[in-house]
Amino acid sequence: MKGIGTMENFRALAKRVSNWGRWGEADQRGTLNFIGPAQVAHATSLAVEGRVFSLGIPFAADGPQDGKIRTNPARLMKQTGPGDSRYPGAFRYADDYVFMALQAATQWDSLAHVHYDGKLFNGHSIDTLTADGAAVLDITNLLPGVVGRGILVDVARHRGVKWLERGTAIHPAEIDAILDSIGVEPREGDILLVRTGWRRKFIEEADPVSFKNGEPGLSVTCVEWLHRHHIAAVGCDNFGVEVLPGEYVDEYMPFHMIAIRDMGMPLAEILDLEALAEDCARDGRYEFLFVGPPLAFPGGVGSPVNPLVIK
Amino acid sequence: MKGIGTMENFRALAKRVSNWGRWGEADQRGTLNFIGPAQVAHATSLAVEGRVFSLGIPFAADGPQDGKIRTNPARLMKQTGPGDSRYPGAFRYADDYVFMALQAATQWDSLAHVHYDGKLFNGHSIDTLTADGAAVLDITNLLPGVVGRGILVDVARHRGVKWLERGTAIHPAEIDAILDSIGVEPREGDILLVRTGWRRKFIEEADPVSFKNGEPGLSVTCVEWLHRHHIAAVGCDNFGVEVLPGEYVDEYMPFHMIAIRDMGMPLAEILDLEALAEDCARDGRYEFLFVGPPLAFPGGVGSPVNPLVIK
C-alpha cells in the first residue's frame, strides 16, 4: 500500500466504477458506448485548419521494448527485385514481412487484455481466452475505430519538466487543474490523452530498460474521475498509462485491472504526443478530432495503431 | 498487347504522366504533395453526421492470400493468463504476436514498392533497396497518413452487377460517367476509391485462389485521368487496383509501374468498400472524409492499414 488503501479497498473501488451490465449482458464495447454520432460530429467540427498529427511511434527494432515481456518489431525484406526473373518484362517489386507483438509499439489494448478473479469485462469468463485468441472482447470490438474528441492533458508541461520521474502518480485534482487552465471541460465520450514526457525521455535516452523500469502515470484513483465524466478511452505516452511501481504492494497494474476489466475502457499506449503538445501550447487549443483505427485481428488482444489528430 | 499499344507506347505514356522532379529532386512523397491543409480542411467539413466506416478487412488466417506471393497473417497467443504465477496478486493478462506480410490484407503500397529500369520514383536508384529495407521512399513518407476527401466510384453498382468479371478494364470514360451521375467533380488532392465488387466476391466465395487469379480493375489508360485531375491516391477493393491479366502482354502490372514509379502515387489495396457503398447509395453522398494512417515502419515497403471514412 502506497497511500491508496488495502486490497479490500481495491475491490470496493472496482465495484464503484464497474460498468458490468450497463450496456446489456452481451456488451463487448464498454466505454466506447459513450461515443455516438453526435460525439463524432462534434469532434469533426473541431478539425477546421487541416493540420494532421501522427501519434504513432516508429515500428522498428530500436523501439522501446526491452525484450522481457515483448520484443520490438522485426521487419524483414521478402523481395527487393533487381534481376528478378519471375516476370517476363521490366516489372520488379519489393515486399516485406513483420514479426511483432501486437502491443510492441503504439497500440490499443482490447478489453480482453487484462483479467482477474477469473473474469473479463462484463463478467465474461476467462475460458474464452485460449491459444486461438479472445473469443469475446477481442480487438475487433473497437471497430470501426476510436473516433471522437481528443483532449490533451500535458502534465509534464504543466509541471514545467521535460518528463515526470518514474513512480510519479497523476491524481484527478491535477487533471482538473490542467483542464481548467486550458479551458477545456470534459464531455461524455472524450478520449483523454495524457502526456507524462516519457516518450521524450525515450527519444533522448534511447534506453528501453529505463523506459520499462517503472514510469510516471495515472493514479488508480483516476478511475473514479474517468467514470464520472464518461470518458470513452485514455491514451498516454508511457507504456502502460498508469504509475509504476503501482499503488498497491501486491498488484502489478491496478489501474489496468479496473479500467479494462471493470469499466470496459480501451487504453492506447506508447503514444508520441510531442509534436501535438508543441502545437497545443502554441495555439492554445487542446481539443481536436482524434482518429485511432485498430487493425481488425479477429481474436486479437491488442492492435498496433497510428492514431491521428486533426485540428 | 490488348488494345493498348506496344511497350514503346508504355514508356511514352509513363513519360507523359511522370512527376519526377515536380516537387524537387529530393521529393519522396509524390502525389501526396497535392494534399495540403486546405484539402484536409475541406475534407473534414464533409464529416457532419458522425458516421464512421472501416475499410479494412479482417487480418486473419482465412484471408485472401493464396500463399504464392504472400501468406495470410498468422496471429499467435503469447499469454492467456489463468494460473500465471509471475504476478504476486490477482493481475493476469493476455498478449499476442503476429507474423505477416505488410501487404497481406488491407494495405498501403509505399513508393518503394515497384520499380523498373533500375529506378524508383523520382529517379532514386534501386540500390537504395536492400535487405535492410527501403532507404528512400519508404512507407514513413506517407506520414502523418493519407487524410483528405475520399470519393467513391462504384463501378459494380453502376453496371448493376455484384462484381465485375476478372479481366474487366475500367476506363476513364466510365469513371467520368459515374462521377457525373453522382454529381461529384474531382478536385486536386482527392483520394479515389474504386469499387469492383471483388471484395464481395471473396466474402461470398472465400476462395483465395480465385481472388488472386486475375481481377477487374483500372485500365492503365487511367493514369492520364489521374494525372490530369491531380489525384493524390487511389484505393480499390481488389488486390492490385489494376485489371489483370494486364493490358500489355509482357508486363505483369503496368498500372503499378506507372502510378507508383512514374507518378509517385501510393495505392491502397484490398479495401472493403461494401458498407460504405451501401451507405452512399442510400444517401447519395459519395464524397467524405478519408483517414488512412499507415504504421510507421522505417524502411518499410508497405503497411497494413484500417482506413476510416467519416461522413
Add this chain to the structure above:
Amino acid sequence: MKGIGTMENFRALAKRVSNWGRWGEADQRGTLNFIGPAQVAHATSLAVEGRVFSLGIPFAADGPQDGKIRTNPARLMKQTGPGDSRYPGAFRYADDYVFMALQAATQWDSLAHVHYDGKLFNGHSIDTLTADGAAVLDITNLLPGVVGRGILVDVARHRGVKWLERGTAIHPAEIDAILDSIGVEPREGDILLVRTGWRRKFIEEADPVSFKNGEPGLSVTCVEWLHRHHIAAVGCDNFGVEVLPGEYVDEYMPFHMIAIRDMGMPLAEILDLEALAEDCARDGRYEFLFVGPPLAFPGGVGSPVNPLVIK
C-alpha cells in the same frame, strides 16, 4: 467404424498397450526408455561403410503444408551485405530468419503433442499445456536425441507400387512379412521407419492439398505390435504416420492418440526415405544407425529435425 471396432474397443486397446507408470510416475520419456547404451552401441556397430543419408525434406515455402493447420516455413533474409557501412573494413555478412510451425516439415512429435480425456502421457494433466508451452513432456525430453538402430519397412516396394493409395492401412502381419523377407528381427529400442511412398507422391505431384487429404499409413492395430516388440519410436514418410481417414468414424487420429498419449512413443513425420530405400534395396541391408536430434525448445511440442542414417 471401419473394421476395427467401437470406441469401447478403442479405450480397451489403449489400456492394453498403456505404459503409464511403467518407468515411474514422473517419467516423461516413454518408450525412449527402451534405448540404453547397449542399444546405441549395437546401432553404431552397424555403421561400417561410412555412407550417410539425410531423411529431412527441404524446409521451404513450397513444402507439403496446405495452410489449413500449418503453413510452410517462411525464411527471410535479414542481411545480404554489399555496401554495408556498419563495418569499418571489408567484412560483410548475410543472415536470415525463419517463421515456421515446429512441425512444418520433417519433425518429431513430443509426448505433449496429443491428448484426450484431459490427460497427457503418464497421466499428466492437460493443465500443464498453456500459452507458455508444455510444462511437462516437452520436446527436450527427447534429448540428447533419438539414437539407435533404425530398420526400414518399405511397404511400397514390398507391394510393388510407387506409393500406397490414400486410406490404405498397413497391418502388423504385413510388417512381419516384410521384416521376414529382409531378414530383420525387431529388437528392443528399435526405431521403425515405414515407407508408404507418400513422399515420392509429393515430389512428383508437388500438391500439398493432395498430400494432406488422407494418406496411407499404419493401422491403429499396429500399436500392439509396437508394444510387444518394445519399439522406441516410429517414423514415416507421410504427414501423420497413420492411415487417414482413420479407422474409427468418430476419431481423427486414433493411432496418434494411443501411440503418443498411452504408450509414450515419439513419432517422426514427413521423412524422406527415398534415397535410403534405394540403397537398402541395392545392398539388402535394412538396419542401420539412426541419429535424430531434435532442437531443444524448452516447452516445445515438436521440433524440426534432419535425421541421419549412417550405414
Add this chain to the structure above:
Amino acid sequence: MKGIGTMENFRALAKRVSNWGRWGEADQRGTLNFIGPAQVAHATSLAVEGRVFSLGIPFAADGPQDGKIRTNPARLMKQTGPGDSRYPGAFRYADDYVFMALQAATQWDSLAHVHYDGKLFNGHSIDTLTADGAAVLDITNLLPGVVGRGILVDVARHRGVKWLERGTAIHPAEIDAILDSIGVEPREGDILLVRTGWRRKFIEEADPVSFKNGEPGLSVTCVEWLHRHHIAAVGCDNFGVEVLPGEYVDEYMPFHMIAIRDMGMPLAEILDLEALAEDCARDGRYEFLFVGPPLAFPGGVGSPVNPLVIK
C-alpha cells in the same frame, strides 16, 4: 593491428590458405570435401560405448542473443486443445510455431555467410546473395550433414580456468600442446571442437550483453594450422569461434573472413561442450563420432543444429 600484421598481411594470409578451385570451379562444399566414407567409417568405429551427448543449447527467449544483431527464438503456441470443437471425438492436440534467426542459438554457418571484396568462397559473386537467399553455397551444401571424427581441444581446462577472458587469443602452438597432452593427432577430415568456457560463463551469468561483448577464441593465425591438417570444420562454445575484439584494427571478424570465404570451412557456433568436456576429462578420450545435421533450408545462410557426439 594487434601483433598480427597489416591488412596486406591479411590478404597474403588469405591467399596462402585459399581453397578456391581446389575441388573444381563449381564446388560449393569446401573443406567438407575432406570427409569421405573412410573418415565417417573411422569416426563411427570410435562410438563403442553408446553414450550420447547433445551439444545444442536451449532454443529459448532467455538465450545468449542481446538483440543487437539477432534476437533469441520466440516460440508461440498455436493450439493447446482443451475444449477444442474442431474434432468430433476425443482427439485433441497442441502445436507451436517459432520465429527465430537461423543463427540465434547453436548453429552452422554456411559458406554463404561471410564475404569480402565482392566475392564468396570459390570466387562466387555476391550478386548470388539476394533477398531470396543464397543462390549458391547455401546451407543445403552441408547435407547430408557434417559427420566425422570430432576432437575436443579443451583450452579452458588446459589453462585451469572456468573460462578464458574476453580478447584471449588461442594460437596454434597451444592447440598442438593440448593435442599432444591428450594423445590425439589431427587427421584429414576432422571436426575440431574448441572449448573456451564461454558457454559456462553464460550459464553462470545469464548475461547476453556480456556474452556478446567480445570473447576468447581462435587467433586468425590458426587458419594455417587448420589448412595444413585438412580440418573439415571447426566448432566452438562462443558465438563466433574467433577472438574478439579481432586481431586487425580495421576488420571485425578476420578469422571468419578467411575460414569461410577463402578456405570454404563451415563453422559451428554457440555449442555447449560442458558435459562432453567433463566426460572427456573423466575417460581421457577426446575423439569421438560427431553428427551435426543442419536443416535443409534452400537458400539458407545458416541453420540451427543440435550436434550429437557419440562415444
